[in-house]
Amino acid sequence: MLWYFRSVGLRRIIEFILLTVFAVFFAGPLLNLAVLAFSGQWTYPDALPHQWSLKWWSFVLQKEDIAQSISLSFLIAAIVTGLSIVLCIPAAYAFARIRFPFKRFFLFSFLLTHAFPKMGLYVSIAVLFYRLGLMNTLLGVVLIHMINVLMFMTWIPTAAFRNVHAAQEESARDVGASPLRVFRSVTLPMAMPGIAVASVFTFLNSLDEAQGTFLVGIPDYKTMPIVMYSIISDFPSSAGAVFSIILTAPTLILLLAAQRLVSADVLASGFQVK
Numbered sequence: 001m002l003w004y005f006r007s008v009g010l011r012r013i014i015e016f017i018l019l020t021v022f023a024v025f026f027a028g029p030l031l032n033l034a035v036l037a038f039s040g041q042w043t044y045p046d047a048l049p050h051q052w053s054l055k056w057w058s059f060v061l062q063k064e065d066i067a068q069s070i071s072l073s074f075l076i077a078a079i080v081t082g083l084s085i086v087l088c089i090p091a092a093y094a095f096a097r098i099r100f101p102f103k104r105f106f107l108f109s110f111l112l113t114h115a116f117p118k119m120g121l122y123v124s125i126a127v128l129f130y131r132l133g134l135m136n137t138l139l140g141v142v143l144i145h146m147i148n149v150l151m152f153m154t155w156i157p158t159a160a161f162r163n164v165h166a167a168q169e170e171s172a173r174d175v176g177a178s179p180l181r182v183f184r185s186v187t188l189p190m191a192m193p194g195i196a197v198a199s200v201f202t203f204l205n206s207l208d209e210a211q212g213t214f215l216v217g218i219p220d221y222k223t224m225p226i227v228m229y230s231i232i233s234d235f236p237s238s239a240g241a242v243f244s245i246i247l248t249a250p251t252l253i254l255l256l257a258a259q260r261l262v263s264a265d266v267l268a269s270g271f272q273v274k
Contacts, residue, residue, distance in 0.1 A: 030248070036241035056238040060246070069227040070246065076138075076223065077206040080145045084202050087146075088153035089195065093187075095154070096161035107158070110151045118148070119211055126215045134216070141221050144212035145205075152201040160194025161187065200254045207250060 037056060039049035060066055094100075095107050113121065125144055126135065134140035164187050172182045210225035217223070228243045 033241045033244050033248070036238055037245050039238060056242045060239055060242045065222065066227055066243070069222050069224050072221065073207055073223040073225075076141060076145060076221075077203045079142050080149060080206040081199050081203045083142070084146055084149055084153040085195070085199060088150065089157055092154050092157035093161050093183075095158045107154070110154045113147055114151055121147075122212045122215050125212070129216055136217060136220050138221065141213055141217040141223075144216050145209050148209060148212060149202040149205050152198050152205065156198035156201070157191065157195050160191035160198075163194070164190045204251050204254055208247070 035049065038052055038054065041049060041051040041053075095103060122144065125147065129135050129140050129144075134143065168190070169182050169186055172186045173179070177185065208225060210223070210229070213221060213223050214226055218226070224243070224247050228240065228247060
């Protein structure tokens with residue numbers, strides 16, 4: 001009995017140590033960014049800044065190109081998310097409910113954009129866009145962002161629709177509901193958490209996209225990630241920390257919201273080919 005309690009205690013100590021290491025590894029860089037963004041003067045090896053200041057926030061937010069890049073990034077992410085919902089939700093419903101030839105092949109094809117180095121794929125797309133006159137256009141930037149998010153907006157909603165039991169839809173039809181009414185009143189509301197999570201991932205992926213935007217959108221379309229690279233290289237690290245927080249904050253907020261909407265097993269089922 002004593003051996004049992006000792007083993008349990010040792011296991012809890014190990015779990016606590018691993019959890020602490022993970023927390024430091026995950027939260028350490030974020031905490032360093034937060035301190036650096038509000039520091040007025042901070043020199044090594046001091047643990048905390050000598051002065052606290054908001055001057056770098058003022059510096060970043062007052063620069064015209066930075067403010068434009070923030071609004072442009074959120075605009076593009078919203079457009080990409082909206083168009084992806086319109087195009088991919090019907091496809092996801094078809095993958096979940098309809099049997100047709102080569103269904104697995106078509107579903108698997110949405111993974112191809114993530115199966116190879118993105119820069120090579122983006123260069124090939126940029127050559128095609130150049131011939132079509134889509135270089136340095138908003139449409140070209142939106143299209144290259146959508147190519148990168150098709151997997152999220154197809155696989156995750158497909159799993160959400162699969163988790164809606166067919167018996168529930170059949171019960172609604174038995175009482176006289178039309179197929180459209182069944183989809184609008186039964187299927188779609190029950191699949192909405194998965195669709196919302198896919199939308200969050202799509203929005204965040206578009207918000208963080210840099211390589212495709214750089215190849216297709218430069219020089220007129222500079223989003224937050226592209227401007228952040230120039231800030232890091234041309235300005236003090238405190239300015240880069242401020243911009244990193246602006247770019248990271250929506251990610252953390254939306255991911256926390258997504259965690260409340262759907263469980264991990266439902267999300268994982270979206271990446272199973274059936």
